[in-house]
Amino acid sequence: MARLAAGPAPEAVALGDSLAAGWPEPDLAAATGLTTRNLGLPGDRVQTTRWRLAAMAAFPLRPRLAVLMVGTNSFADGDAPEVIVAGLADLVAALRAAWAPPVIVLASVPWRAAPPGRSEADRLALNAVIGDLARMQALRLLDCDAAFRPDPATGLDADRLHLNARGYASLSAALASLLRTG
Template structure:
């Protein structure tokens, strides 16, 4: 049977009307983006994840360090980010050989910025111990978000807090290590900011309680580039890099640990 053009038009209109009456499938609204408040580099702050919640790994590591501090055994404390935390990885053998005689404790957490270390030491990591010395190297993770002056203020706040909580401890304040651009390893624009940071924090050296030491020149090659032999990703250290670090600070540490 043939369908006339009039009948076809009526059928098309009926189909369209039926579709218009069919409810559209329900859609799940997109979750609103989590907007985290700014974290000034000199104001203590916990570390948050992209979901807006406190980073559980950060808290777990912090609680572990608090418990180590409560044991009261550590005579030498290292504070910092993943570069410091790496003493337990690539630097493990160098650590044991170079610092074990000092009963050391490694309080480094990957991804930490100045405000996170500041929060940690104000919340238990320097309670229960009386170390002879603290080694501090922090600030590279602030480079993307903070000006040099702000990063230096964060480092200064940490130094002041260590002095407040552990007045007997000598502080070996290290210049922030250089970092290289990928894939060449050449020192890039981030290092210009780090140079400014290091110039400011060097003035914290009082020759009595705080001692500033810049060992950054021991890592690059003569042409100014970093190598994968020392920094595989041009930021974190290899076992060779940790040996360079240990050799560079050991003479000063021997003085401070007397």
């Protein structure tokens, strides 16, 4: 919470898991053109991001933009796509109630090494329902699969889950493009 109390109020915020937390603030600021605060936290699942938002809602922020990048841990833990998307819908509602950002970007779950019991088809099915949620909720969808073409593995660290500098550069370019055209 100290990150919210320190310095000027951000015009953009990023929320989510380790993939969000690892996104360098200077890259986010360059992609958005706004002062940005990265509020991602490694290990977050969809519901823990929502709980953290409830605690942060006391801070009177009014960001113009929020980027949500969360879901890979819920996916890896075996949550059904419908459960993850219902949690994302609740998170979006809580975000709108707390800070009312006029623009919300929802990121799909990027390619990763398949966790035990999950397949690439499972991840693609999850991303399809995330895309449906984005359309139904008037969110902008950051399509991580498109951002990392042609070879998503080149944007990943050796653990085949977390993004490397090249991955964040690709994601930042895709976010900048999305915001310019959206």
